[in-house]
Amino acid sequence: SSTMSLSEAEVQSARGAWEKIYGDAEDNGTAVLVRMFTEHPDTKSYFTHFKGMDSAEEMKQSDQVRGHGKKVFSAINDMVQHLDNSEAFLGIVTPLGKKHATQLKIDPKNFRIICDIILQLMEEKFGGDCKASFEKVTNEICTHLNNIYKEEGW
Numbered sequence: 001s002s003t004m005s006l007s008e009a010e011v012q013s014a015r016g017a018w019e020k021i022y023g024d025a026e027d028n029g030t031a032v033l034v035r036m037f038t039e040h041p042d043t044k045s046y047f048t049h050f051k052g053m054d055s056a057e058e059m060k061q062s063d064q065v066r067g068h069g070k071k072v073f074s075a076i077n078d079m080v081q082h083l084d085n086s087e088a089f090l091g092i093v094t095p096l097g098k099k100h101a102t103q104l105k106i107d108p109k110n111f112r113i114i115c116d117i118i119l120q121l122m123e124e125k126f127g128g129d130c131k132a133s134f135e136k137v138t139n140e141i142c143t144h145l146n147n148i149y150k151e152e153g154w
Helices: 008-022 026-038 041-048 056-061 065-082 086-103 110-127 130-151
Strands: none
Touching: 008 026, 008 065, 008 110, 008 130, 026 041, 026 056, 026 065, 026 110, 041 110, 056 065, 065 086, 065 130, 086 130, 110 130
């Protein structure tokens, strides 16, 4: 049974799209974060060790930025692998959402920002079809994260 609002075909094409960008998880994950920090400098305030970095070049070289980029992509990859299993999908999204809401206190609007940048990168590298087939997945992820935040009293 397909989870949430994605059909079997949508799950398959979303996985195909994701595989392309995940093939180079560290570089693409880094590119997404660097773009977020550059275009939305307030997001840097959550990362104490990124605060002093102003140039995109400096961020790109940073082991901490690269490490976190890879981490973000790994988490999304786990979600993508479980799009056809609600329980497993929520088992990944729920603890992640709770941690970001309660411990890290990250504003949930930042999840949308990251997802939009991933979609932009997909379009730039692989075209509009790639982006289109992943858009529903980012909506699912953001919806579920927002629900968890609401449960945590945001």
